[in-house]
Amino acid sequence: MNSNLNYLIRSFIGLILAFIFSHITCLLLIRYQKKKRIGQSINLYLNQNHQKKKDTPSMGGIGIIIGLIISSFSKVINYQNYKYSLGLVLIISFFLIGLVDDWLKEKKSYKGLSPFIRLFFELLITIVIFIIYSKHYEIELSINLTKNIVIFIGSFFPLLFVFLIIGSANAFNLTDGLDGLSGGLFLISILPLITISLFKGEYEIAFLLIQLFGATLGFLFYNIPPAKIFMGDSGSLALGSILGFVCFSLNEIRLLLIVGGIFIFETISVILQVLSYQLKGKRIFLMTPFHHHLEMKRKNESQVVIIFYVIGFILSLIGLYIGIFI
Numbered sequence: 001m002n003s004n005l006n007y008l009i010r011s012f013i014g015l016i017l018a019f020i021f022s023h024i025t026c027l028l029l030i031r032y033q034k035k036k037r038i039g040q041s042i043n044l045y046l047n048q049n050h051q052k053k054k055d056t057p058s059m060g061g062i063g064i065i066i067g068l069i070i071s072s073f074s075k076v077i078n079y080q081n082y083k084y085s086l087g088l089v090l091i092i093s094f095f096l097i098g099l100v101d102d103w104l105k106e107k108k109s110y111k112g113l114s115p116f117i118r119l120f121f122e123l124l125i126t127i128v129i130f131i132i133y134s135k136h137y138e139i140e141l142s143i144n145l146t147k148n149i150v151i152f153i154g155s156f157f158p159l160l161f162v163f164l165i166i167g168s169a170n171a172f173n174l175t176d177g178l179d180g181l182s183g184g185l186f187l188i189s190i191l192p193l194i195t196i197s198l199f200k201g202e203y204e205i206a207f208l209l210i211q212l213f214g215a216t217l218g219f220l221f222y223n224i225p226p227a228k229i230f231m232g233d234s235g236s237l238a239l240g241s242i243l244g245f246v247c248f249s250l251n252e253i254r255l256l257l258i259v260g261g262i263f264i265f266e267t268i269s270v271i272l273q274v275l276s277y278q279l280k281g282k283r284i285f286l287m288t289p290f291h292h293h294l295e296m297k298r299k300n301e302s303q304v305v306i307i308f309y310v311i312g313f314i315l316s317l318i319g320l321y322i323g324i325f326i
Helices: 003-036 061-072 082-108 115-136 154-175 181-199 203-223 232-249 253-259 261-280 290-296 301-325
Strands: 142-144 150-152
Touching: 003 061, 003 203, 061 082, 061 203, 061 232, 082 115, 082 154, 082 203, 082 232, 115 154, 142 253, 154 181, 154 232, 154 253, 154 261, 181 203, 181 232, 181 253, 181 301, 203 232, 232 253, 253 261, 253 301, 261 290, 261 301, 290 301
Parallel strands: none
Antiparallel strands: 142 150
């Protein structure tokens, strides 16, 4: 069989398996949490529309990860490809951190894992991943701004790796706040990364992203407005971490600034809000992250999500063009 056709078939199988098992797991989670009367706690400062979502089932990240893991057992993976294996380990590790955080939030009513403890484990996992990665792959000590313009980083590259992974994970986590927002944006953001992975011959990275596409789509079926289940930190930390890892593995760190532009902007809005309040005692936005500011300006939740989708799609097209041609 033609190798390209064989890869296409295997990728399709991986996507379908991930979608099916993610979809089924999310359905079981919804039924179980409703039966046990457990669900998401809601920030009291959010508007009335969000208060209605109290006790909506959460931890949808479990469905995404189950779908990913089961699809990885299909006989389509070269486990000697360490980029795929390390990506899988990274996702599962950040998923476990988020899962503990979600569980504690249910027990303690909105207060989850201590930020310092969470950061400690994120750092530990990321450092271990980098050490293993560097043993099997030569580390590029420079960042490509274009095909002709390169910035030398040198010994700072380990720090950059850690910053990329933890930064993208937590930026994505901040964006997870509206029905269908983060899940839909993730699907939009990885489309150019899948294409660029195939273009560069990084087939195992492409396959991992294709699996994640299917698994996230299975979850998103229940997360579109009105959401029947939320992603939770278990999903957002896991999905966010892989964005940084993939851009690093492809030596396309510049793309994270583009395809992940919305996640970065959401994070900046929070940082600016905190700095402004601490230094001047004034708030720049009505509420952060920025999607909540738009809600406070009387934008309908679905309108905000669609606006972000459109912007995300434009950024993805720009990222695709830059990744292939510039």
